[in-house]
Amino acid sequence: MKFDPNSLNIVPFVSVDHMMKIVLQIGVEKMLKGIAEYVEDDFKRWELFDKTPRVPSHSEKGVIELMPTSDGEVYGFKYVNGHPANTKEGLQTVTAFGMLADVETGYPVLLSEMTILTALRTAATSAVAAKHLAAKNAKVMAMIGNGAQSEFQALAFKTILGIEEVRLYDIDPAATEKCARNLAGRGLNVVSCTSSQEALEGAQIVTTCTADKQYATILTDNMVGSGLHINAIGGDCPGKTELHKDILLRSGIFVEYTPQTRIEGEIQQLDDDYPVTELWEVITGQKEGRTSDGQITLFDGVGFAVEDFSALRYLRDHYKETGFYEDLDMIADPDDPRDLFGMVQRAKTPEQAAS
Amino acid sequence: MKFDPNSLNIVPFVSVDHMMKIVLQIGVEKMLKGIAEYVEDDFKRWELFDKTPRVPSHSEKGVIELMPTSDGEVYGFKYVNGHPANTKEGLQTVTAFGMLADVETGYPVLLSEMTILTALRTAATSAVAAKHLAAKNAKVMAMIGNGAQSEFQALAFKTILGIEEVRLYDIDPAATEKCARNLAGRGLNVVSCTSSQEALEGAQIVTTCTADKQYATILTDNMVGSGLHINAIGGDCPGKTELHKDILLRSGIFVEYTPQTRIEGEIQQLDDDYPVTELWEVITGQKEGRTSDGQITLFDGVGFAVEDFSALRYLRDHYKETGFYEDLDMIADPDDPRDLFGMVQRAKTPEQAAS
Structure with a gap:
């Protein structure tokens, strides 16, 4: 993956609002079909993936999980919770976000809401399974x-x-x-x-x-x-x-x-x-x-984590053309990688510099 | 943790630029001292934490890791990579971001860059150790x-x-x-x-x-x-x-x-x-x-993950007063939690609604 030296600090982010607009622009059925193709492609190269059961943190009320995977070139993970009692409080049972990173450098390349994206990938995966089993x-x-x-x-x-x-x-x-x-x-x-x-x-x-x-x-x-x-x-x-x-x-x-x-x-x-x-x-x-x-x-x-990976891959290949994303200043990018401290010092506001 | 019903979808985010401004406003030494106190407090209640070795994904060039932990009330994790050859490409060896979530609901409550914050917590932890050992x-x-x-x-x-x-x-x-x-x-x-x-x-x-x-x-x-x-x-x-x-x-x-x-x-x-x-x-x-x-x-x-947790707790208790953060629309929040689909449909732009 090539990095633009002027935007090393930037990670594209798809917010909930942008995800809704992406789904509507692409069309929900077309997007389900597209994600299903990515899921099926990734299941075909299943053995390539770094697989691990999700990493859970259980509590009385629910569970918070991390679901990482990698195909050797791209790394992805999802944060997701499951709290059945949340609906009583007007909260979602499941919320999620996730990201993709470049394995070669470890730099994040996409951050996204994944509550909506998870709903899409779950349905797409079910349909892929049924296509082969029903x-x-x-x-x-x-x-x-x-x-x-x-x-x-x-x-x-x-x-x-x-x-x-x-x-x-x-x-x-x-x-x-x-x-x-x-x-x-x-x-x-x-x-x-x-x-x-x-x-x-x-x-x-x-x-x-x-x-x-x-x-x-x-x-x-x-x-x-x-x-x-x-x-x-x-x-x-x-x-x-x-x-x-x-x-x-x-x-x-x-x-x-x-x-x-x-x-x-x-x-x-x-x-x-x-x-x-x-x-x-x-x-x-x-x-x-x-x-x-x-x-x-x-x-x-x-x-499973691979399905989230597939959905994020689909998103990575399509978000730009929709225009629905924003740039997050998420990665510290000093001119000299060894000079993190100097970078912080040079960030002084005019007021801070004068004091 | 209480949630404002009008901002359920919002997760506060501290970008790299904001983190630099926070460090400068608080002062690097004061912040190191503050984080050291949080680290020491969390080490004092060590047995309470849900501890697991970090979850690594290794490649030829480096490693990408997730470091989760929880004290039963707050959950935190950090994404971090380690790619020694990155400096040759003008990239950071280590980049990181992390978040805290409410264990009771699973909702994220803070997302932050953690390259700078990791540098601070690593130094603070070293000093805490030396205070007790040197x-x-x-x-x-x-x-x-x-x-x-x-x-x-x-x-x-x-x-x-x-x-x-x-x-x-x-x-x-x-x-x-x-x-x-x-x-x-x-x-x-x-x-x-x-x-x-x-x-x-x-x-x-x-x-x-x-x-x-x-x-x-x-x-x-x-x-x-x-x-x-x-x-x-x-x-x-x-x-x-x-x-x-x-x-x-x-x-x-x-x-x-x-x-x-x-x-x-x-x-x-x-x-x-x-x-x-x-x-x-x-x-x-x-x-x-x-x-x-x-x-x-x-x-x-x-x-270790607990130190990141301590640093994020310190940040959570101090970012607001600095004013250096932004609101991310990260959590899908339909009026009816069961109506995620309806929420997406109602997000139509005027152009999309007309078509």
Whole structure:
């Protein structure tokens, strides 16, 4: 990566406001599709990445995590929290920001809000998984949990898989109403349901994305018919699952990064050596995905650092053309690298110099 | 921590330019002293901290690291790189930024440049260690390595320990000249030397802070006289040490966080069970520091996350009164936390809304 000597101190920053404008300018479906391509590309070169389970700091109220990764040329990390009780205080359950840096110099090259970007990459990753795992020609998706992630999931599955109908259910009807309203006029047949059972009628795919931190049972065994693809997004930290264990035992299970999913995913309910397949192995053709029309496939998605990396790469390749970013003076850049102290002294304001 | 509902999206940011102005407004010595107090306070409650060795991503050219920690109420982390060859390209060897967040909500509360702040906290920590380990009434310090860290070390030792004379040596005379120039008129007797031996004459303390990534021998055994305190700062990553092993074997060795120092410090030259004392144990009085006037004491400093946390806490308590900060729109804050999608849609510019 080449550095402009006149702007060594500058790191481009995409604020929340700019990210919203970027999404709107590019178009949410086009951006989901673009990020999905970057995710799929990075999963294809999975073995190249420096992978580590996220680095968590747990408290009673939630968790704060750092998710670093590197492909040897570019380094990326995300800061993200998960605080289920936040919504009661009018705060987001999940907020995030992240950055990319040049491995050769260690200099940051992009800083960005990642609450919105995470919503996009999560939906894009789900759709990539379903593309490789769900029944061919799936047209109907049930969506259990109609919170902040739901519209992004619906549109990702529409644009990447060709889903035509989404069937919404949430224990809070207001959430379903909000989701239906946001999806109106976007080319999807949106059906609001009053139970999970009803939502599942005729669906080839079910997405579960609920937020409570507990061992919940959003889906029970009898609700899961043959051939279903389950896109399980909400079970993503220790003590938080959405599916009854019996469903897992009947399913082909696919994960992002096994060591992390054993801790955070639905499979925390299973033995540590229960066989699972990593998604990248399916995408590269090294392992089989769906083995029969009747098989139940489960994508036990918890979100992995490589996906954030992909989303940040997409952003890095596109933010400039939108014009929606600002320059942050973030890196100390003395004329003589050994003279940090002198640089500070020379920064005196006229008042400080006179005193 | 209470949040203002009108500014949930805002994270205060201290840029490089603002950090320089803050240092100048507060005064570098006063700031070093203040940070040293925060460091000492945090070392006193060491056991409370969530500690983990830094999370590194190594490459041929250097390392990028994340250094997280938490005291249960506040969470902090630092991004930092170490690229020894960077100076050849006119880049900093080390650049850094960091943040604090509220553990209860996971929301970031401060983002800051940390290249300058790291220089300050490194010097402050060294002085805190020397205060507890060096001979009483030490007045003369040798400084081997006169790069970016040297002036901060000299002033920290002046203001916190009462050092009156610094004796400078660097293999590059231009570095010594720069350091002497920067320290002129600051109440220190500055002596430029042409060899390490000369620098050590009459010194009760020696600070080594050189930057080459290699097993170097900045100090050899015969140079180290009885009663000396060695403040070894430059040996701070695998494969980078400054002292001959024989010196270690003659010294009482003090470290920040043993698991990290075994990997990164001078003691990487010793067996994994070689006895060392953690500095916090000395500060809290649980273990002895210097045991005799003739003992050689060695602070094998590599820099630990808690020190960055202390420096960020100091900054958090002081940036506002200086006025040198800006507001970053970093956290997505929809009126309804479940309606992230709707928030994005409502951000349309007039042009986007019309199209």
